[in-house]
Amino acid sequence: xxxxxxxxxxxxxxxxxxxxxxxxCAALDEDALxxxxxxxxVLQYRPNEPVFSQDEIVTSCYNVREGVMRLYKLLxxxxxxxxxxxxxxxxxxxxxxxxxxxxxDAVGPVVACRFVKRQFSRFAEERPNLLRRINEFAAxxxxxxxxxxxxxxxxxxxxxxxxxxxTWRERLAQIGPATAITPLPMSRQDIAxxxxxxxxxxxxxxxKLERDGVIEIVQxxxxxxxxxxxxxxxxx
Amino acid sequence: xxxxxxxxxxxxxxxxxxxxxxxxCAALDEDALxxxxxxxxVLQYRPNEPVFSQDEIVTSCYNVREGVMRLYKLLxxxxxxxxxxxxxxxxxxxxxxxxxxxxxDAVGPVVACRFVKRQFSRFAEERPNLLRRINEFAAxxxxxxxxxxxxxxxxxxxxxxxxxxxTWRERLAQIGPATAITPLPMSRQDIAxxxxxxxxxxxxxxxKLERDGVIEIVQxxxxxxxxxxxxxxxxx
DNA sequence: CGGGCGATTGACGGTCATCAAGCTGTGTGG
DNA sequence: CCACACAGCTTGATGACCGTCAATCGCCCG
Numbered sequence: 083x084x085x086x087x088x089x090x091x092x093x094x095x096x097x098x099x100x101x102x103x104x105x106x107c108a109a110l111d112e113d114a115l116x117x118x119x120x121x122x123x124v125l126q127y128r129p130n131e132p133v134f135s136q137d138e139i140v141t142s143c144y145n146v147r148e149g150v151m152r153l154y155k156l157l158x159x160x161x162x163x164x165x166x167x168x169x170x171x172x173x174x175x176x177x178x179x180x181x182x183x184x185x186x187d188a189v190g191p192v193v194a195c196r197f198v199k200r201q202f203s204r205f206a207e208e209r210p211n212l213l214r215r216i217n218e219f220a221a222x223x224x225x226x227x228x229x230x231x232x233x234x235x236x237x238x239x240x241x242x243x244x245x246x247x248x249t250w251r252e253r254l255a256q257i258g259p260a261t262a263i264t265p266l267p268m269s270r271q272d273i274a275x276x277x278x279x280x281x282x283x284x285x286x287x288x289x290k291l292e293r294d295g296v297i298e299i300v301q302x303x304x305x306x307x308x309x310x311x312x313x314x315x316x317x318x
Numbered sequence: 319x320x321x322x323x324x325x326x327x328x329x330x331x332x333x334x335x336x337x338x339x340x341x342x343c344a345a346l347d348e349d350a351l352x353x354x355x356x357x358x359x360v361l362q363y364r365p366n367e368p369v370f371s372q373d374e375i376v377t378s379c380y381n382v383r384e385g386v387m388r389l390y391k392l393l394x395x396x397x398x399x400x401x402x403x404x405x406x407x408x409x410x411x412x413x414x415x416x417x418x419x420x421x422x423d424a425v426g427p428v429v430a431c432r433f434v435k436r437q438f439s440r441f442a443e444e445r446p447n448l449l450r451r452i453n454e455f456a457a458x459x460x461x462x463x464x465x466x467x468x469x470x471x472x473x474x475x476x477x478x479x480x481x482x483x484x485t486w487r488e489r490l491a492q493i494g495p496a497t498a499i500t501p502l503p504m505s506r507q508d509i510a511x512x513x514x515x516x517x518x519x520x521x522x523x524x525x526k527l528e529r530d531g532v533i534e535i536v537q538x539x540x541x542x543x544x545x546x547x548x549x550x551x552x553x554x
Numbered sequence: 555c556g557g558g559c560g561a562t563t564g565a566c567g568g569t570c571a572t573c574a575a576g577c578t579g580t581g582t583g584g
Numbered sequence: 585c586c587a588c589a590c591a592g593c594t595t596g597a598t599g600a601c602c603g604t605c606a607a608t609c610g611c612c613c614g
Contacts, residue, residue: 155464155465155467155468157468157472157473157553158553158554159553161472162472163467163468163471163472165464165467165468176453176456176457176460177457177460177461178453178454178457178458179457179461183461183464183465184464207446207450208446209446210443210444210445210446210449213446213449213450213453214443214449216453217412217414217449217452217453217456218414220412220453220456220457220460221412221413221414221415221456222414223460224412224413224456224459224460224463225413225415225419227460227463227464227467228391228401228419228420228463229391229419230467231391231399231401231463231466231467231470232391232393232399232401234467234470234471234514235399235470235511235513235514236393236397236398236399236514237393238569238570239569239570269592269593270592270593270594271592271593275471277471278470278471278472279570279571280570280571280572281592281593281594282570282571282572282573282593282594282595283569283570283571285593285594285595286570286594286595288593288594289594289595301579317393317394317395318394474601474602475601475602505560505561506560506561506562507560507561515602515603516602516603516604517560517561517562518561518562518563518602518603518604518605519601519602519603520561521561521562521563522562522563522602524561524562525562525563
C-alpha cells in the first residue's frame with residue numbers, strides 16, 4: 083500500500099473549533115487558545131491512512147476533529163487487537179513513554195490537530211487547568227479500558243456485539259444529534275479485532291441479532307430496533 | 319462473611335515512607351509532604367477485606383504501601399473480571415467520577431494511605447508537579463490496560479499464563495529485590511479472573527508449563543526455570 | 555483424626571475459530 | 585449498458601480450545 087502524506091489545511095483558529103467544548107481545549111481561555119493555535123497544525127488523513135505506529139518515536143500528539151481513528155496493537159505474528167476508536171474531541175497522546183505503544187490510523191476521512199509533543203508539554207506544564215482536564219480524559223479512558231477488559235474477558239460473542247452497539251451508539255449521541263440509524267464506519271474486521279472475535283463470528287452475530295428483531299442491518303450501519311433488549315443482552 | 323473494619327495505625331510521617339520514591343508523592347517537597355501527611359491516614363486491611371466497592375460514592379483515594387490489592391468489576395450475574403493488581407507505590411483514585419467504577423480488596427494483608435478525596439483534590443489542584451506525576455501514573459495504567467486488552471482478546475490460554483507470569487515478575491522486580499522464587503499471593507481463581515479463563519484452565523496450564531520445564535510450582539509461587547521460553551510463549 | 559478450602563485432574567460438551575464457498579454491491583472497462 | 589473483477593460480507597461445515605461438571609488430592613487448622 084502506498085503511504086500517502088497527510089494533507090495540511092488552513093491554520094483555522096482554535097477559537098472557532100467545533101469540537102472545542104468536548105476536547106481538552108475547553109480548559110483554556112482565549113489567550114491560551116491563541117498560543118496553542120500558534121503551534122498546532124490541522125491535518126487531513128485519508129481512509130486507512132496511518133497516523134502513527136507502535137514503536138515509533140513520539141513526536142506529536144493529536145486532537146481528533148472529524149472522523150474516526152482506530153487505535154490498535156499488533157502481535158509479532160500479525161494478530162491485531164483494537165484497543166479503542168477515537169472520535170471528534172478525543173485527545174491522543176496521553177502516553178508519557180518516548181515511543182508509541184499503539185498504532186493509529188484513520189478509519190474513514192479524518193481531520194485532526196497536531197501538536198509537537200515537546201511544545202505541547204511545555205505549554206501544559208504550568209497550566210493546572212489543562213493538566214486537570216487531561217487527567218479527567220485519562221481517567222475516562224482508563225474507565226473505558228476497564229469496561230473493555232470485562233467485555234473481552236468475560237462476555238460471550240453475542241454480549242460483546244450487543245454491548246459494542248449500545249456503547250457505540252451512546253458515544254455518538256454524546257458528540258452529535260441522535261439519529262435513527264447508527265452508522266458503523268469501521269469494517270466488520272475492525273469490529274472483530276475490537277471485540278476479540280473473528281469476522282465470521284461478528285457477521286453471524288449481527289445476523290442473529292437481526293433475526294431476533296434486535297437490530298436491522300442497513301448500508302453502513304444498523305438501526306437499533308429493540309434498544310431495551312440490546313441493553314439486556316449487553317448485560318451491563 | 320463478616321465485614322471487618324480496617325485497623326488504623328500511627329500517623330507515620332510521609333517523609334519516612336518507604337514507597338515514596340515509587341509513589342505519586344515523589345513529586346512533592348518536604349513542605350508539601352507534611353501537608354499531605356496532615357490529612358492522610360494509614361490503614362491496614364486483612365486478607366480479602368474490601369477497600370471499596372463498585373457504585374459506592376467515592377470519598378477517598380489511596381496509596382498502597384504494602385501488600386497487594388485486586389481491582390475488579392462484577393457483572394450482575396456474578397462473573398468477575400480483575401482489571402489489575404495494585405502493588406506498593408500504586409495510586410488508586412485516578413477516576414473522576416463520583417462513584418467507584420471498580421471494586422477493590424486486599425489480597426493478603428495490606429497497608430495503605432487514605433486521603434479524603436475532596437481534600438486531596440484541593441491539595442493537588444494547584445500543584446503542577448503533582449498533577450504531572452498523576453498524569454504519568456494514569457498514562458502508565460492506560461498502557462498496561464491496553465496490553466491487557468491484547469492479552470484478553472487475542473492470546474491463547476498458554477500465552478496468557480506465560481505472559482502473566484513474566485509481567486508479574488517484572489513488576490515485582492521493579493519494587494523490590496529480585497528473588498529466585500516469584501511469589502503469587504493471589505489465588506488461582508484471581509489469576510483466572512484476571513486472564514479471562516477458568517480456574518481449571520489456569521491450573522492445567524500451570525501444570526503443562528511445569529511439565530515442559532518452563533516453571534516449577536512451589537508453595538505460594540513459582541520458580542521461572544526457563545525465562546527465555548516463557549517470554550517466547552508470552553509472544554510479546 | 556476429620557473437616558474444609560484451594561488446587562489439580564479427568565471426561566465431556568459448547569462456543570467460537572478455521573477453512574471454504576457463495577453472495578452483494580461498487581467501480582471499471584469494453 | 586452490461587460483463588467483469590474485486591473487496592467486503594455472509595453462510596456453511598468441521599473441529600479445537602477451553603468451559604463445565606465432577607471427583608480427588610493436598611494442606612492447614614481445629
